[in-house]
Amino acid sequence: MKRISTLLISFALLLPAFSFAQGHTFTSGNTSMEISGYVIAFYAYEPNTAGQKTTGDHNLFDLDDARLQFNGMTKGDHGAFKWEVEVNFATVAELAIDGISKIKDAPLTEAHVTYINPIVNIEMGYFKLPFSPNSMADKLGSAFLDRPQMSDGDYFNRRDAGVLLLKDFWHQRITLTAGAVSGMGEQILLGKGATNGQPSFVGRVQFSNAYYRDDEEIDYRDVQKPVFRIAGDVMYDKNTVFSGEGDNLVNISNVKTVDGLKVSYGIDGGFMWRGFSAIFELENAYIKPNQAAANTLMLPQYNTQYFIDGGYSAGVNYYNRALMSVFSIRYSSFREWDLSAGNERATLAFAYNFVYRPYNLTFKVHYGYYFKEPDTGYKWDNDHFRAGIQWVF
Numbered sequence: 001m002k003r004i005s006t007l008l009i010s011f012a013l014l015l016p017a018f019s020f021a022q023g024h025t026f027t028s029g030n031t032s033m034e035i036s037g038y039v040i041a042f043y044a045y046e047p048n049t050a051g052q053k054t055t056g057d058h059n060l061f062d063l064d065d066a067r068l069q070f071n072g073m074t075k076g077d078h079g080a081f082k083w084e085v086e087v088n089f090a091t092v093a094e095l096a097i098d099g100i101s102k103i104k105d106a107p108l109t110e111a112h113v114t115y116i117n118p119i120v121n122i123e124m125g126y127f128k129l130p131f132s133p134n135s136m137a138d139k140l141g142s143a144f145l146d147r148p149q150m151s152d153g154d155y156f157n158r159r160d161a162g163v164l165l166l167k168d169f170w171h172q173r174i175t176l177t178a179g180a181v182s183g184m185g186e187q188i189l190l191g192k193g194a195t196n197g198q199p200s201f202v203g204r205v206q207f208s209n210a211y212y213r214d215d216e217e218i219d220y221r222d223v224q225k226p227v228f229r230i231a232g233d234v235m236y237d238k239n240t241v242f243s244g245e246g247d248n249l250v251n252i253s254n255v256k257t258v259d260g261l262k263v264s265y266g267i268d269g270g271f272m273w274r275g276f277s278a279i280f281e282l283e284n285a286y287i288k289p290n291q292a293a294a295n296t297l298m299l300p301q302y303n304t305q306y307f308i309d310g311g312y313s314a315g316v317n318y319y320n321r322a323l324m325s326v327f328s329i330r331y332s333s334f335r336e337w338d339l340s341a342g343n344e345r346a347t348l349a350f351a352y353n354f355v356y357r358p359y360n361l362t363f364k365v366h367y368g369y370y371f372k373e374p375d376t377g378y379k380w381d382n383d384h385f386r387a388g389i390q391w392v393f
Helices: 002-019 089-098 185-190 291-296
Strands: 024-028 031-046 058-076 079-088 108-116 121-128 159-169 174-181 200-208 227-239 255-257 260-273 276-289 307-320 325-335 344-356 361-370 384-392
Touching: 058 089, 079 089, 159 185, 276 291
Parallel strands: none
Antiparallel strands: 024 031, 031 058, 031 384, 058 079, 079 108, 108 121, 121 159, 159 174, 174 200, 200 227, 227 260, 260 276, 276 307, 307 325, 325 344, 344 361, 361 384
16 A cells, blocks of 8 residues: 555656656756656566575565656856756655655755866765766666665665765766765765764776766667776775664674774776677775774674675676667675675576667566575575566656
């Protein structure tokens, strides 16, 4: 009943915007504003297969996203101001009906202003952090109906409030991003701040042989010359607050921020050519709790003061313009900590998309196969089949 109510309320809120075809632009003098958005909804089925932690078939309909975006720009003699506000009405309705169970699903997803000028662009507000392309990219550009576990917002903050400096060189072949944020991630929307008053720092550098967005996953452009990119990113956080989606500290589960030091770092890359594309990503985090927190985390029994979590993902896609189809496969693996063997969580996912561009419509089919955890002998999650629709307006 909750899902049905969420679906109805969200569509009712979005009905006035459905008359727009992939954005509607208003212009007045040197100021313009565009309204756009997208809807992603799917049916999910979890078959009862051997080795699962839970038994029985499960199925549901889910409205994953119902987003409305407002983008604007004001041009002047000394640069321009660009702004963006985005709200997910699917979670607005969920919040109104039953509350949000995870702060990462907060309805406000973007609210920032960027000052564009010849020296260095300055972005201020609440935004996605420039860390992990699987996290930075919207779901629109992916053939799948979920993200790899390591990039889904349970192990590092995907969004935060602060300021970023952005600069590109050599016709956008080299891009640099660096900034300072609150370190509290999505919790900043609740007015929570780090008690030590110290910001967190984030940075990313990317090199490509031609223009290549770091969130571009599928070669919809059908580029005729090979295009590649390679990038590295880092986040430095010295906090006094623990946050995570796990049950408690002892589980060392889903540590987003810790009372202590957390340094996240990674490398990633991509390749595109004539409809084929490949992407890979490796992300790790060095986590060193303060002494009292380390005792709570039970680290002394392992004769260490720190642990490392992280994982990797790799995928291959093929877009055929004549068939209006995308075929994709992705493998991902994640370890919540490195202090004991056998806690690897691996997933193999397959996807097919039918892309009907005249109506900005995509039909997506996705199957996720979850491997068994070596230390438990059970699949770390249930296999699932998803079939859904994605509409951009």
